[in-house]
Amino acid sequence: MADVTRKDLVHALNSAADLLDVLGSDEGGFRAAAYRNAARNLDRSETSLDELRETRFAGVPKVGKGIAAELMGYLDSGRFAPLDEAAEQIPEGVQSLFAVRGLGPKKVRALWDAGIDSLPRLRGAAQSGELAAVKGFGAKGAQALGQAAQFVLDSQDRFLLSQGLLAGEGVQQALAGAGLEAQFSGDLGRLRDTLPGADLDLTGDPAAWASALAGTEGWEAGESSAETLSGRFGSVPVTLHRAAAGSPAFRPFDEPEHAGLDLPDPAELIQTHDIRGMLHTHTVWSDGVSTLREMVDSVLALGHEYLGTGDHSQSAAYAGGMTPERLREYIAEIRGLQAEGLPILAGAEVDILADGSLDYDDELLAELDYVVASVHSAFGLSQADQTERLVRAASHPLVSILGHPTGRLLLRREGYAVDIDAVLDACAAGNTAAEINANPWRLDLRWQDALRWRSRVRFSINTDAHSPRGLRDVRYGVMMAQKAGLTPADVVNCLERDAFKAWARG
Template sequence: MPGLDQRAIAAALRRLAQILEIRGENPFKVRAHENAADALESGEFDAIEEARSGTLGKRKGFGEALVAKVAALAQTGELDELRELEAEVPAGLFEMLRIPGFGPKKVQAVWKKLGVTTVDELERACKDGRVEKLAGFGEKSAAKIREGIAFLRTSAGQYLRGAALAAAEELREALAKSRAVKRVEIAGSLRRGREVVKDIDIVASSRSPDKVMDLFRTLPQVAEVTGSGETKTSVRLQSGIACDLRVVRDEQFPFALMHFTGSKDHNVAMRARAQRLFNIRISEYGLFDETHGDALIPCEDEAAIHRRLGLSPIEPELREDRGEIEAAEHGELPALVTREDVRGTLHMHTHSSDGKAGVLEMAQAGAQMGFEWIGIADHSVSAFYAGGMKPDEVHRQFDEIEALNAKGSPCRILKGIECDILPAGELDYDESIWKRTDFIVGSVHSSFTMTEREMTARVTRALENPYLSILGHPTGRLLLRRDPFAIDLEAVIDAAAKHGRIIEINGDPNRLDLDWRWVKRARDAGVMLSLGPDAHRPEDLKHTWLALTVARKGWLEAKHVLNTRTAPEALKRLRKMRGA
C-alpha cells in the first residue's frame, strides 16, 4: 500500500483514538492521538517530511510512539496496531457514537454485555427492554437512546452546506475548464443557500454532452458512477455526497438551471401562475406559449425568464415559496445584501482563548480578504473549556489591539469579547471590563436544558444589559448534531428590538444560527443583524460568506446588516446602545 498524505494520516489517528476510547483505554492516550490528528490537520507544518528527517519528535505532543505511527502511515499507509484493533471493534459501533448522549462507555457496555454492534440492533434492544435491564441504564435511558436514534435517522444522508459547497465548487471549476462546456452552475438546494443538503446538483450546457459526461465521470473526486446517460450522470464522491450533473443545449440552460434550482414548491407556484396569467407552460426545457402553438420563448438567462413572466428577477436564495413571487410581481423584492456591501466582520477568536492565530494575523487575513475592519471576540472566563480570558488577559489583549490600531494595523480592529450569558442572565466580568470594549457578543454556552421559559428569561435579561451589543448564535443548534435549545425566539426578537440590540447570524458551518426563517422575522421586527464568522483561524474568516447567504435567505438588505457599515458608523451604532 502506498503512503498516506497528511490529511489521511490525521484521519487514521483519529480513528485509532476512537477505537482506544471505545476500548476504555487511558483518556490521556486517547487525547494524545486526537491532539496529534488536530496538529496534522491544521497543515501548519509538513509532518511527513519531519517524520522522514527525524525532527517531528521535537514538536510538542509528538513523542516516540506517535512519531513512529506517523512515519509508518506516511511510508506504508498501514499501521499494524490500527489494523488489529479495527478487526476487533465492529464497524457499527462508530455510528453509535454519533447518538447524542451515547458515549464510548455506553457503547462498550451494550457491546460487551448485550452483544449489540449496530444502531439497528441497539434500537431493537431498547424496544424489547434489554437495554433498560442493563446496569447503569433504565427506562429513561432507553427512551433517550431511541430519541437519539430518531435524530440520527433524520440527519442521515445529509451534509453541511459548508462541506458540500466546497466540493461542488471544485467540481464546477473542473467542468468550467473544459472547452466542451459552455455554461455550468451549481443548482439545487445548494444554490438556494440551504444550510444542509442531501446532494449536489450541477447544470451545464454543451454541444457535446458525451464529452462532458466523460470528463465528469473521470474526475478524481468521483468514487463511483451510479448512473450515466446523455442528459444526466449521477455519481457518489469520495466524501460520500451524491452528485447529479445535467447537461442540456445552451438555449435550454436558463430553464434547466431554474428547474433544478427549485424549490419544488417555488416551481409549482411559478408554473401555476404562468399558466393562469399568460397561458405559458414552464418546463426544464423552456417556456412554451400555448396560445401560439406551444412555441418556445427564448430567454438568455433566468432574469429574462422572470421578466417575461412579469416578475422582477428572483434570487435563488428566495425561491422557497414564501411570498417571493408576490413580491416580485409588485416590484417589492428586497435588494439583497451582497459581498460588495460588506466592509467588516466581527466575532473571531485568537490564541487568547481557543483561536489558532494572533490578533495581527487575523487583521492581516481580514485586510487580505478586503475587510476594512474586524472585531475580535475571544471567550470570557466562564468558558473554561475554550480557554476563556481572565480579566488581566482581556486588558493585555486590548492593550495590544490599541497599540496595533495606533501604529497602523492592516485593518481597523474593534475590541470585543464573546461573553458567556450565565444561567441567571448575567454577563461574565463587570463594568470595569465591559466599558473598555467596543462591543460584546453575548452567547449561551452552558445549561442548555433549561425550560423554554427559563431560557427565554435568561436571554431577555441579558439583552437588557446595555453592554450586550450582539446576541451570539441565539439557539445553540449544531446542524445534524444537536437541536436548538428551547427558547421563545419571538420574545427574544422583541426584546432585541426594544433595546436596540443586534442579533448574530453565526457563520460557523455547524451552526448557521440564527436560522434564515427567523432572520426574516427579526428584520420585520426592526432588528439589525450581524454576520459573525466565529473564526478560530485566519481562513475561517470566509465563514462570513456563509452567514451572508443566510442573511440573503432571510431577505436582508445592506441596511439591515451591521457589517455593511464603515468602522466609524459601526462604532457609532454600537455605542448608541450603551446610551452614549
C-alpha cells in the first residue's frame, strides 16, 4: 500500500484534468470536468482517508465508480493511471510550463502549438518578442511570463531549508553511530531559507565517513577526495568537508545584515519550547484534515499549552472557507470545548479583500478571540494598491495578526509587490503582530524584515498547520526568528493563553 495523502489524490485529479485539456482529446471536456469536480468534493469531504478507502469513496459527490476505481488504484500503487497516460503524450518540457505562474492548460497548449515547449524556450521567446506575437499573450503578458519563467529556472536544483535539514540530520545521525560528529556549514549552517544542498564539516578521514554512511537508508555515495565526500541523501546533494580540529561551526546570525547590530546573547534567543500557543491552524472546518479536538490533543502532546484556530473565511471557497453561518457554528463548537476545559481559542484566518476590507463584518469578527488577516487573492495589484490594502488591514482594530505578509511561496512564486516597511509601520502603530509563517514553503515574514523591525513590532510564529504533522514546522519559524534576533518577549504566542487573549482584544 502506497503512502498517498488526500492532497496527493486531489493534486492527481486536477493534474490529469489539466493534461487532458492540453491534449484536447477529451471531446467536450467532460472527463476533465469530472476529475475537477471529484477533486473539489474530495478536498472538501470531512471523511477520513481510511474511511474513504474502506468505502471505496462511496458518498463523495461526483466520485463515481470509475473515478473511485482509479483512486483506489492510486492508493494501492502510488501511481494515478489517468495522469500517467496523459503525461506519456506530452513532452516533459511542455509539462514543466505548468510551474510558471499565470499559465493554465489553454495557454500551455497555445505555447506548445507555437513551438515554445520548455522553460528556456519560454524565457527566450519572452526576451526576443516572439511570445508577444503569439495570440492571447501581448507585450505586457509576455514580460510577466518571462519573469515568471526565470523565477522557475532560478529555483531549479534548489531545496527548501526543511529538505536540507532532513538530509543533514540524517547524515549526522548515521555518522554519530560511528562516533563521528558533523556540524552544519555553508548555507545549511546559516539556515538559508533555500539552498543548493547540505554541507557538513567534520574531522578525520573521508574513507571513514564513507564507511560510516555505507548502507544508510537514503544515502547514495558520490565522489570522494582527500578532503571531501559527496553524495545524496534522498534527493538532496550532500557534501562532507574535512574541518580543522576545533574549527567553529557557523552560527545562523553570521550574515551581512547582522553586522554592527546590538543583538541579544544567543542564550536569550527564542526557542521552540518558548512557544506556548500554536496559533493559525486549520481543521476540517476548512481545508485541514483533523478535528478541533484532535488538533488540541496534538498541540498538548508536543508540549505546548494551547491551540489557536485559524480556519479560512468565506472568500476562500477553494479551501472550504466558512460562511458567516458556519463561522458561528465553528465558534459554538470551540466554546463547547472550552467549557469542557480544553485549552483552545477561537480564531479565524480572514481574507483581506482587494480594497483592504475584511471578509466578515466587524460584529462577527468581534465574536472571535483573535483574527489572522491574510491575502489570498488579487496578487497582481500595483505596489501602491497592494501596500494600501495591507496597511488598511493591519490598522483594523480587530486584526490581531497579519498573516504571511508578502505572500511568497519559496521555489514556487514570488511575493506580491508591496512596500513591506510601510506595512510593518502600520503593524507597529496598530499593535498588530506580523506573522512569521513557519511553513517551510513560506517562511514569511522574511527574517531580514523582522530583524529591521524587531524593536518596533511584535511577531507571531505560526505553523499554518493543516494537520498534526504540520505543527512540528514551528521549528523552522523559530530558526528564522533566531536569525532576526528575536527573544520570547518579541513573540505574542509566547504569552500564556489568557494574556494572549487580553493582548489580542486589548
